[in-house]
Amino acid sequence: MATIKDVALRAGFSISTVSRVLNNDDSLSVPDETREKIYEAADELNYRKKTVRPIVKNIAFLYWLSDKEELEDVYFKTMRMEIERLGKVFNVELMTYKVSEGIDKIPDNIEGFIAVGMFPDRDIEALRRKTQNGVFIDLSPDPKHYDSVRPDLVQITKEAIDIFMESGHERIGFIGGTYHNPNTHEEDMDIREQTFRAYMQEKGLLVEDYVFTHRGFSVDNGYQLMTNAIKALKDDLPTAFFIAADPIAVGCLQALNEHEISIPNRVSVISVNNISVSKYVSPPLTTFHIDIKELCKNAMQLLLERVVEKRKLSKTLYIGSEIVMRKSTK
Numbered sequence: 562m563a564t565i566k567d568v569a570l571r572a573g574f575s576i577s578t579v580s581r582v583l584n585n586d587d588s589l590s591v592p593d594e595t596r597e598k599i600y601e602a603a604d605e606l607n608y609r610k611k612t613v614r615p616i617v618k619n620i621a622f623l624y625w626l627s628d629k630e631e632l633e634d635v636y637f638k639t640m641r642m643e644i645e646r647l648g649k650v651f652n653v654e655l656m657t658y659k660v661s662e663g664i665d666k667i668p669d670n671i672e673g674f675i676a677v678g679m680f681p682d683r684d685i686e687a688l689r690r691k692t693q694n695g696v697f698i699d700l701s702p703d704p705k706h707y708d709s710v711r712p713d714l715v716q717i718t719k720e721a722i723d724i725f726m727e728s729g730h731e732r733i734g735f736i737g738g739t740y741h742n743p744n745t746h747e748e749d750m751d752i753r754e755q756t757f758r759a760y761m762q763e764k765g766l767l768v769e770d771y772v773f774t775h776r777g778f779s780v781d782n783g784y785q786l787m788t789n790a791i792k793a794l795k796d797d798l799p800t801a802f803f804i805a806a807d808p809i810a811v812g813c814l815q816a817l818n819e820h821e822i823s824i825p826n827r828v829s830v831i832s833v834n835n836i837s838v839s840k841y842v843s844p845p846l847t848t849f850h851i852d853i854k855e856l857c858k859n860a861m862q863l864l865l866e867r868v869v870e871k872r873k874l875s876k877t878l879y880i881g882s883e884i885v886m887r888k889s890t891k
Contacts, residue, residue, distance in 0.1 A: 563606035572602035583608075585616050585652075597869075617653045617868055621671045625660040625678025633779035634808055635836050636853070640677055640698060643857040651861050667691060673868045675860055681743035694867035696860045704877050708863040712851045713879040714833070718756040720884065721803045721831045721849070726764070728891055730801040730829065733761065734771035736786045736813055737805030738778040748776050753805045753833070771799050778805065783812025791820050800828060801890075807834040807848055814842050814889070830889040844888035851882050 569579040574595065581589040582599045602608075624641055631638045648655040655675075658667055664684045667674075673694030680688075685703050688695060693706065701709040725733050735757045739748040754774060761767035770793070773786040783804070791798060804810040810832035817824055824830060824844055832839070835850035859878055866872045 563603075563608040565608075567606055568599065568602050568608050571606060572599045574599060600869075617651070617672065617865065619668070619670060619672040620648075620653050620655050620864070620868070621667050621674040622648070622655045622657045623667070623674050623676040623678070623680075624657060625676065625680055625684075627660060633777060634806065635838075636806070636808075636834050636851075637677060639836075639853050640857060643854055644675060644677070644698075644860070647857055647861045651865065653861065653865075664688070673864050675864055679740060679743050684743075693873075694864065696864045696867075698856055698860050701877055704875060706875060708860075708867065708876045708878070710856050710860045710863065710878045710880065712856065713881055714752050715756045716879075717833055717849045717882055718753050718803065719760050722757070722760055722764070724831065724884070724890070725801045725803070725829065728801075728829070730799075731766055732768070732771065732797075732799040732801070733766060734768075734773070734790065734799035734802045735805075736773045736783065736790070736802055736809060738782060738809060739774050739776050741776060750774075751805060753803075757803060768799075770794065770797075778808055780808050780812040780815075783809030784816050785812070787813040787816035788820075791816060791822065798822070798828065802828060802830050804830060804832040807832050807836045807839050807846065810846055810848070810889075811838060811842055814844075814846070818843065824889055825891045829891055831884070832889075835885050839885075840887065847885065847887045847890040849882045849884050852880065855880055 565576055565580050569576045572579060578591065579599050582591065582596055583603060622644055626637055645655065660678060664687045669691050671692050673692055674688065676695060676697045677699060680702050689706060695707040697707060697709040699711055701711060722733060735754060737751055737754050740751060742749045758767060773790050775782055775786055802813065804813055810830060813830065814824065817828060822828055830847065832846055832848040833851065835848045839846040839848050863876060
């Protein structure tokens, strides 16, 4: 097992200096280059791996969602809680800022940021003036300058359609939400809807009347959209629906059950996220599991590569998913 002395010999510094650096002694003043050499030596020797992490200060956690948006979609609440937990694990001192406070509340001396939510161009420009070190989760608003970690929603959507088709479905519908564009103040099509349209068109199966969307990803939105579909299409209702997110899907199941439409015998349903409630609804929901912990962990690691290791080139990372088969599909 490596000792302080071994690390000191490898790094080329005194035992005292190495000890104080590895124990995060704030009173010690040494160049960043010295600290990096010591951390590198400690890593190479596998010295007390879990306690080698330096304290990383002045990191902003930008949570650009309203309380209502978080309440409607537990996906983002879970993400926020996981980032806050990982800050402690990775020895990162996070300062949380919400959209209601505005971009001007963020100090100019931040070392970096992790961001969740929709950011207008003016906010992105303001962030560029503050720091070059940043990671966005779930979206990539500025891939030229900043890192991002995203679930692979394109692949998820195509796989859902493939599963339906392999089960004999051709009349496949889509129910989802739109995003409010903070730059144009208009509603933008979600990547899941874009992919659904393109892939179904490629298969020669796209029916415009089978696509139902409205702003937001709430249970109420799903209930209303499925109710609209049932009333508009009647007997022409699709035999399968790909639904953009679990909260929407929960509302859709409620509407189908109220109208005594059998699931999955008459309508099969596949959704996205695998939130905790998805296995308790009636019937239990088939859904793609998005590993929020993996998204957040990779975001934190990318940020540390930027801040601690001084990486300059930006990265965009897509995280895969797996389907959890339940009773809402045959």
